[in-house]
Amino acid sequence: MMAITHAVIAAAGTSLMLGTSAPLPLALAVVGSQLPDLDSTRSVLGQVCFPLSSWIEDRYPHRTVTHSLLVSVILAVASIAVSYWLTGGLWAYIALPMGHLLSCFADTFTRQGVQLFWPEPIWCISVANPRRRLVTGGPGEYWVLIVAMALLVLGCWMATAGGVTGQVNQSLGLRGGSMATFNTHSNNRNVYAEITGVWTDDRSRADGRYLILGLEGRDFIVTDGQRLYHTGQNMAVERLSAVPGEETTRHTQTLIFNDDEPGPQLQQVMLANPGRQIYLSGTLSVDYPEAIQLGVFGRSMETATLSGESLRLRYHPLDQAILQLADQWVSGQLVVLIP
Amino acid sequence: MAAAEESPQPDVDPGGIDPQGLRRTCAALEAGNSVLVLAEAGMIGSFPDLVMRHFSGKLTVALATYKGSGKRFLEQIAEQLSIPTTEPKLDKNGDAVGEKPLTLDALKDEIAANVDDQTLLIFPEAKRLTTGIRYWLEDLMATGVKLCCFAAVNPGRDVFLEMIEIELDLPSDIDIRGVMAVEAERQGLTLSNARLAELQPLAGRNPMLARKVVQSERLGLNRAGKPEHTQYMVIMPIVVAFMMAFGVVRFIGLGTSNQGLYILGGSALVTGMALRQLGNVRGARKRLGQ
Numbered sequence: 001m002m003a004i005t006h007a008v009i010a011a012a013g014t015s016l017m018l019g020t021s022a023p024l025p026l027a028l029a030v031v032g033s034q035l036p037d038l039d040s041t042r043s044v045l046g047q048v049c050f051p052l053s054s055w056i057e058d059r060y061p062h063r064t065v066t067h068s069l070l071v072s073v074i075l076a077v078a079s080i081a082v083s084y085w086l087t088g089g090l091w092a093y094i095a096l097p098m099g100h101l102l103s104c105f106a107d108t109f110t111r112q113g114v115q116l117f118w119p120e121p122i123w124c125i126s127v128a129n130p131r132r133r134l135v136t137g138g139p140g141e142y143w144v145l146i147v148a149m150a151l152l153v154l155g156c157w158m159a160t161a162g163g164v165t166g167q168v169n170q171s172l173g174l175r176g177g178s179m180a181t182f183n184t185h186s187n188n189r190n191v192y193a194e195i196t197g198v199w200t201d202d203r204s205r206a207d208g209r210y211l212i213l214g215l216e217g218r219d220f221i222v223t224d225g226q227r228l229y230h231t232g233q234n235m236a237v238e239r240l241s242a243v244p245g246e247e248t249t250r251h252t253q254t255l256i257f258n259d260d261e262p263g264p265q266l267q268q269v270m271l272a273n274p275g276r277q278i279y280l281s282g283t284l285s286v287d288y289p290e291a292i293q294l295g296v297f298g299r300s301m302e303t304a305t306l307s308g309e310s311l312r313l314r315y316h317p318l319d320q321a322i323l324q325l326a327d328q329w330v331s332g333q334l335v336v337l338i339p
Numbered sequence: 340m341a342a343a344e345e346s347p348q349p350d351v352d353p354g355g356i357d358p359q360g361l362r363r364t365c366a367a368l369e370a371g372n373s374v375l376v377l378a379e380a381g382m383i384g385s386f387p388d389l390v391m392r393h394f395s396g397k398l399t400v401a402l403a404t405y406k407g408s409g410k411r412f413l414e415q416i417a418e419q420l421s422i423p424t425t426e427p428k429l430d431k432n433g434d435a436v437g438e439k440p441l442t443l444d445a446l447k448d449e450i451a452a453n454v455d456d457q458t459l460l461i462f463p464e465a466k467r468l469t470t471g472i473r474y475w476l477e478d479l480m481a482t483g484v485k486l487c488c489f490a491a492v493n494p495g496r497d498v499f500l501e502m503i504e505i506e507l508d509l510p511s512d513i514d515i516r517g518v519m520a521v522e523a524e525r526q527g528l529t530l531s532n533a534r535l536a537e538l539q540p541l542a543g544r545n546p547m548l549a550r551k552v553v554q555s556e557r558l559g560l561n562r563a564g565k566p567e568h569t570q571y572m573v574i575m576p577i578v579v580a581f582m583m584a585f586g587v588v589r590f591i592g593l594g595t596s597n598q599g600l601y602i603l604g605g606s607a608l609v610t611g612m613a614l615r616q617l618g619n620v621r622g623a624r625k626r627l628g629q
Contacts, residue, residue, distance in 0.1 A: 039536065040533065040536065040537070041533050042533055042537075054532075057532050057533055057536045058532050059512075059513070060512060060536070061512050061515075061516075061536050061539030061540055062536045062537045062539065062540060063540055064512070108574060111565050111566065112540035112541065112566055113540070113566070113571055116574070121509055121512075121543075121544055121570055122570060122571065122572050123540065123543065123566065123568075123570055123571040123572070124571070124572050124574045125571055125572070125573055125574065126573070126574055126575050126578070127573075127575070128573045128575075129621070130565035130566065131565070133565075168599055168602055168603060172598075172602065174598040174599060174602075175598075176596065176597055176598050176599060177598065177599045180599070
């Protein structure tokens with residue numbers, strides 16, 4: 001096969017299998033795909049490494065020693081060692097042997113085949129009928145090149161959408177996949193839920209894109225920017241896909257009150273995060289529950305419940321809490337979520 | 340083995356003959372066994388001549404190739420064993436008036452009467468031997484005559500069942516490169532190592548095919564050429580099996596309630612099964628007139 005075909009096949013396969021579009025693994029896959037042709041002084045890599053390719057060429061037939069699984073294994077061991085000792089990032093470096101392996105496998109579709117199991121002198125071919133095998137530089141190879149290019153584009157697109165598994169999850173709206181997407185990306189990106197379903201109160205359509213704030217069991221706490229909703233209580237969800245959005249820094253902090261006035265601490269949090277929606281969760285003992293006005297939640301999630309002197313908050317908006325807890329003395333702790 | 344060590348080592352042909360196979364064959368014959376040497380077509384080359392040369396002077400040796408005429412075949416054997424192939428021609432009075440060739444059966448009897456356990460018969464094309472000759476050889480073997488036959492596969496019947504099988508190793512890539520270089524020189528071609536390395540996959544490790552590939556190169560036929568050797572393996576079933584084995588992920592998905600894995604595993608399984616069916620797509624199996 002031509003060098004360009006090997007390079008594109010390796011890049012496409014690596015992108016799809018590793019679910020990446022990062023330059024380093026794709027570049028390593030391309031380098032790995034050229035290594036088998038080190039046994040020919042006519043190949044690009046063979047001309048670059050002429051003394052070595054000439055030495056190999058004088059001793060071995062084309063497509064034997066350098067096209068073997070043995071070399072793939074050696075490259076894999078070397079890549080693992082390098083990644084372990086130098087960087088600690090295995091996946092990028094495993095692209096090198098993967099590119100080599102894909103390149104050797106692609107050559108099994110050509111007329112001559114390759115000695116995958118070298119030093120066993122067995123030529124491995126994928127298509128039994130020699131007339132249907134690819135000829136290097138023939139029309140069949142150009143078709144393969146076009147398909148490989150399409151797969152490369154698909155692989156890069158899928159990589160940005162969470163890889164093959166992520167894309168399957170997105171397409172089918174699988175809850176487990178959405179949870180995995182949220183868990184993977186929520187630390188540094190806003191994750192949105194694309195929901196198809198109806199409101200549980202009047203069964204009108206609730207379709208839309210909501211920001212996911214958190215998980216409760218297998219359900220999501222989402223917001224449309226105004227109110228919060230629980231996908232298991234306020235909505236009857238038919239399909240939910242989690243989609244990573246813009247970058248952000250999500251963090252939490254804990255506030256502890258011991259018969260304190262909460263206003264100053266809450267104000268301080270708000271001032272430290274201007275323009276951001278902040279949510280509180282936790283249970284507080286309040287000294288004057290009669291003064292707390294929780295308001296009407298309607299079809300949205302009940303973010304605050306009062307039981308005796310115990311006030312329980314679940315993703316309760318900070319600005320509301322400041323107003324509701326004014327002139328109160330409280331004990332307990334709150335987790336502040338700044339998404 | 341002891342016999343092999345005691346006797347001088349057989350000469351080895353530089354043209355891709357397996358020296359170990361030659362030594363094993365000679366040792367087996369010296370030990371009194373009949374031998375069936377198995378090798379791909381085109382790999383035997385001068386092996387029978389080397390065996391004959393090794394035993395010349397030690398045994399009475401005859402080498403013959405059956406080429407369609409049983410009588411001519413037996414005459415070849417008889418002439419090499421110095422056995423008369425004619426008999427006196429008698430007139431009606433019973434007087435000898437000349438010589439007449441022995442009949443096929445008479446030749447068989449004559450040869451059988453003049454061979455013993457010091458006789459070695461070498462047949463490079465054992466597959467061609469007719470039923471009648473094979474049955475006759477069975478009788479000769481019973482009298483102690485040693486046979487050295489060559490074939491691509493063991494015919495697995497009558498006389499061959501009693502022979503010791505020795506399978507020749509494939510020549511090395513260097514040997515094949517050497518055969519190609521010699522043939523190129525014979526054809527007046529100048530082939531670089533790069534071109535020889537590219538042509539070798541077409542020949543595999545068969546010296547005959549190596550020569551043929553060089554001849555095709557001279558005629559410019561290698562561009563459309565396809566490998567004719569049989570040293571290959573179709574790996575598509577392995578790929579399909581791997582895809583189907585990936586279906587195990589489906590059960591991991593089931594066990595861990597991961598729908599993504601469940602779907603991916605199922606998809607891989609179905610893809611493997613589909614590939615298996617696609618592998619059965621074929622065009623016309625025979626050419627017009629075949």
